Amino acid sequence: MGQTESKAEEAAAIERVANAAREVQSASKSLEERFNASSDAATPTVPLARLTAAIKELQVARDALDGLLAKKSFH
Structure with a gap:
């Protein structure tokens, strides 16, 4: 590989991490707003699922970037 x-x-992997981090931040803010706006004790399932998926994507993106950087350091 040249x-x-x-x-x-590397740039694509970093962009993926940044996008995933922004999605975690957005999903977290949305969930927080939902809790603040509602006195209902029920868990907001969709915003919680969105946050969970965003966190998972961030973990996967970071692992992929770490793997790429580790591979680069061995060459």
Whole structure:
């Protein structure tokens, strides 16, 4: 793999992490607003599921970036 391809792959992985982090932040804010707006004790299932999925995607994205950087450090 050439240096240009490697840098493009790294940039894409970093962008994926950044996008996932923004989604976690957005989902968290949405869930917080939902709790603050409602006195109902019921758990808001959809916003909670969105946050859970966003956190999972962030973990996967970070693991992929870590793997890419680890692979690069061995070369």
